Amino acid sequence: xxxxxxxxxxxxxxxxxxxxxxxxxxxxxxxxxxxxxxxxxxxxxxxxxxxxxxxxxxxxxxxxxxxxxxxxxxxxxxxxxxxxxxxxxxxxxxxxxxxxxxxxxxxxxxxxxxxxxxxxxxxxxxxxxxxxxxxxxxxxxxxxxxxxxxxxxxxxxxxxxxxxxxxxxxxxxxxxxxxxxxxxxxxxxxxxxxxxxxxxxxxxxxxxxxxxxxxxxxxxxxxxxxxxxxxxxxxxxxxxxxxxxxxxxxxxxxxxxxxxxxxxxxxxxxxxxxxxxxxxxxxxxxxxxxxxxxxxxxxxxxxxxxxxxxxxxxxxxxxxxxxxxxxxxxxxxxxxxxxxxxxxxxxxxxxxxxxxxxxxxxxxxxxxxxxxxxxxxxxxxxxxxxxxxxxxxxxxxxxxxxxxxxxxxxxxxxxxxxxxxxxxxxxxxxxxxxxxxxxxxxxxxxxxxxxxxxxxxxxxxxxxxxxxxxxxxxxxxxxxxxxxxxxxxxxxxxxx
Numbered sequence: 001x002x003x004x005x006x007x008x009x010x011x012x013x014x015x016x017x018x019x020x021x022x023x024x025x026x027x028x029x030x031x032x033x034x035x036x037x038x039x040x041x042x043x044x045x046x047x048x049x050x051x052x053x054x055x056x057x058x059x060x061x062x063x064x065x066x067x068x069x070x071x072x073x074x075x076x077x078x079x080x081x082x083x084x085x086x087x088x089x090x091x092x093x094x095x096x097x098x099x100x101x102x103x104x105x106x107x108x109x110x111x112x113x114x115x116x117x118x119x120x121x122x123x124x125x126x127x128x129x130x131x132x133x134x135x136x137x138x139x140x141x142x143x144x145x146x147x148x149x150x151x152x153x154x155x156x157x158x159x160x161x162x163x164x165x166x167x168x169x170x171x172x173x174x175x176x177x178x179x180x181x182x183x184x185x186x187x188x189x190x191x192x193x194x195x196x197x198x199x200x201x202x203x204x205x206x207x208x209x210x211x212x213x214x215x216x217x218x219x220x221x222x223x224x225x226x227x228x229x230x231x232x233x234x235x236x237x238x239x240x241x242x243x244x245x246x247x248x249x250x251x252x253x254x255x256x257x258x259x260x261x262x263x264x265x266x267x268x269x270x271x272x273x274x275x276x277x278x279x280x281x282x283x284x285x286x287x288x289x290x291x292x293x294x295x296x297x298x299x300x301x302x303x304x305x306x307x308x309x310x311x312x313x314x315x316x317x318x319x320x321x322x323x324x325x326x327x328x329x330x331x332x333x334x335x336x337x338x339x340x341x342x343x344x345x346x347x348x349x350x351x352x353x354x355x356x357x358x359x360x361x362x363x364x365x366x367x368x369x370x371x372x373x374x375x376x377x378x379x380x381x382x383x384x385x386x387x388x389x390x391x392x393x394x395x396x397x398x399x400x401x402x403x404x405x406x407x408x409x410x411x412x413x414x415x416x417x418x419x420x421x422x423x424x425x426x427x428x429x430x431x432x433x434x435x436x437x438x439x440x441x442x443x444x445x446x447x448x449x450x451x452x453x454x455x456x457x458x459x460x461x462x463x464x465x466x467x468x469x470x471x472x473x474x475x476x477x478x479x480x481x482x483x484x485x486x487x488x489x490x491x492x493x494x495x496x
Contacts, residue, residue: 031183031185031186031252032250032252033252034249034250036249037244037249037250040244040247040248040249041181041244043239044177044181044239044240044241044247045174045177045178045181045193047232047235047236047239047240048113048117048173048174048177048178048236048240049174049193049197050197050200050232051117051121051170051229051232051233051235051236052117052170052171052173052174052197052198052201053197053198053200053201053204054121054201054204054225054228054229054232055120055121055124055167055170055201055225055229056198056200056201056202056204056205057201057204057205057208057209057224057225057228058124058125058127058128058163058167058222058225058226058229059093059124059163059164059167059201059205060201060202060205060206060209060299060300061128061205061209061221061222061225062086062089062090062093062156062160063086063090063205063206063299063300063303064205064206064209064210064213064221065081065131065135065209065213065218065221065222066081066086066304067210067213067307068213068218068221069081069152069218070082070439072138073441079439079441080138080149080152081152081153081156082438082439083304083432083433083436083437083438083439083451084433084434084438085152085153086433087429087430087432087433087434087436088153088157088429088433089153089156089157089160090160090300090425090429091426091429091430091433092157092158092160092161093157093160093161093163093164094164094292094296094422094423094425094426094429095422095423095426096161096162096164096165096168097164097165097167097168097419097422097425098418098419098420098421098422098423098425098426099419099423100164100165100168100419101168101172101414101415101416101418101419102415102419104116104168104169104172104415105172105412105413105414105415105416105419106412106415108169108172108173108176108415109176109412112176112177112242113172113173113174113175113176113177113178113240113242114173114177114236114240114241114242116169116172116173116176117169117170117173117174117177117236117240118233118236118237119166119169120166120167120168120169120170120173121166121170121229121230121232121233121236122166122229122230122233123162123163123165123166123169124163124166124167124225124229125225125226125229125230125233126166126226127159127160127162127163127166128163128222128223128225128226128229129222129223129226130159131156131159131160131163131222132219132220132221132222132223132226134148134155134156134159135218135219135221135222136219138152139217139218139219164422168418168419168422171414171418172414172415172418174197175414176242176414177240177241177242179254180242180243180244180251180254181243181244182254183252183254184254193336196332196333196336196337198332198336198390198393198394199328199329199330199331199332199333199336199390200329202299202325202328202329202332203325203326203328203329204225204325205325206303206324206325206328207323207324207325207326208224208325209221209224210324210325212224276416280478281413281416281417282416283474283477283478284351284396284417284478285416285417285419285420286420286470286474287355287359287392287396287471287474287475287478288392288393288396288417288418288420288421288424289420289421289423289424290359290424290467290468290470290471290474291389291392291393291396291421291424291471292420292421292422292423292424292425292426292427292428293424293425293427293428293431293463293464293467294362294366294385294389294464294467294468294471295386295389295390295393295421295425296425296428296429297428297432297460297463297464298382298385298386298389299328299386300428300429301432301436301460302324302378302379302382303321303324305373305454305457305460306318306321306378306379307321308439308447308451308452309374309451309452309453309454309457311447311452312452312453312454313374313375313376313454315376315378315379318376318379319379320379320380320383321379327379327383328383328386328390331383331384331386331387331390332386332387332390332391332394334387334391335358335386335387335388335389335390335391335392335394336390336391336394336395338387338391339354339358339391339392339394339395342354350479350480351395351396351478352475352476352477352478352479352480353479354391354392354395355392355395355396355471355475355478356472356475356476356479358388358389358391358392359388359392359468359471359472359475360472361385361388362385362388362389362392362468362471362472363465363468363469363471363472365381365384365385365388365468366385366461366464366465366468367465368381369381369382369385369461369464370458370461370462370465373454373457373458373460373461374454374455374457392471393421396417424467428463431459431463432459432460432463435459435463436451436456436457436459436460437449437450437451437453437456437457438450438451439451
């Protein structure tokens with residue numbers, strides 16, 4: 001049976017699980033939502049959310065491409081994309097991503113989430129196409145082959161950086177649109193949905209891309225997300241609307257931080273400074289800085305660690321390695337649903353307690369990982385830790401940003417918060433680029449030397465501990481925080 005056909009069963013099971021989970025999410029009572037509203041809301045967030053998932057595929061496919069690029073040698077005989085090269089390229093992208101929110105958050109508040117997702121999906125599709133063309137030229141010795149090979153790290157840093165600029169519209173757009181469609185008391189449920197979408201994107205990025213790499217070649221690792229993003233760009237044009245009113249159903253009061261604020265829109269500079277002075281927003285941003293380090297330390301490096309130490313540990317033959325994407329996806333779904341459900345139904349729609357509980361679990365996991373990372377339990381340990389950190393990320397970036405930014409300024413709020421996520425990821429990339437062992441090749445082209453010894457990878461788990469500890473302590477600072485609507489204006493309007 002062809003490998004791609006063999007994957008249909010787990011994909012079908014995964015989609016069935018997602019459908020069941022979404023259908024069984026608890027409904028918040030007492031809100032003015034008709035059945036027609038709920039149906040139209042699904043038709044709004046589903047194509048938007050899948051666009052976001054395929055943006056993930058066009059973002060983390062870089063990691064899968066490393067499996068091919070590291071087999072190509074540069075002029076000095078080293079890997080074309082070694083651990084240090086990948087760290088530099090990925091760091092360049094995530095720093096651009098993090099800094100882009102200074103512009104794109106306020107811009108999305110002004111132009112709306114729909115236009116933002118169209119800019120993001122269209123631009124990312126073009127950048128993935130460019131990386132696909134560069135990969136084809138390397139493989140087929142096409143035009144500019146030698147120049148691309150000699151300047152590979154610089155070229156891909158530029159292309160990936162441009163890709164990540166457009167990618168930065170994704171999270172801002174999806175949260176901006178859905179801030180108008182979800183009441184503050186049901187946003188924990190949306191946080192669960194947000195976690196599912198992130199998880200699907202991770203699955204597409206790692207498992208689908210690996211399947212494409214193994215069966216049709218490196219170029220399609222970049223061309224597939226190009227085509228999928230182009231397809232969903234068209235769907236978004238016709239299906240996505242920024243507010244319920246624009247979709248033909250009734251607008252409603254979301255009771256977030258913008259509730260009752262009917263005044264003129266503040267200048268972008270004033271909104272940005274207002275968010276920077278908000279202690280809750282900035283504490284959440286600091287927690288998410290730690291999340292950015294921890295989430296990507298696991299996602300980007302476990303498979304590389306397993307592959308390069310396989311001669312000693314034999315991790316490449318394990319279930320977790322072979323199904324890395326789907327395992328991360330299931331962990332993310334579980335984390336998102338758990339976090340969203342207990343936030344709305346146990347902690348009265350407070351997000352801080354959920355972050356605190358999951359971060360404490362992350363801290364315990366990071367400590368234990370330093371002792372077991374060189375054993376067979378490592379795969380399941382990092383999956384459990386991923387469940388926790390994706391739950392936190394969906395809860396804070398996808399939900400708390402709506403609550404405390406309010407639907408009027410949520411673009412700027414999520415821009416600041418998600419910007420910190422990727423600045424944390426940038427620090428992770430630089431940290432591991434300089435602390436992890438570099439690849440060396442023997443005469444037969446096989447890896448040799450320090451990189452194959454698990455003992456030389458100890459910096460991988462150890463570096464996670466301080467960030468898990470800091471995140472746990474910061475979560476305690478927002479334990480009781482909830483948004484404060486401008487109720488006097490709302491009540492005055494009702495009285496009139």
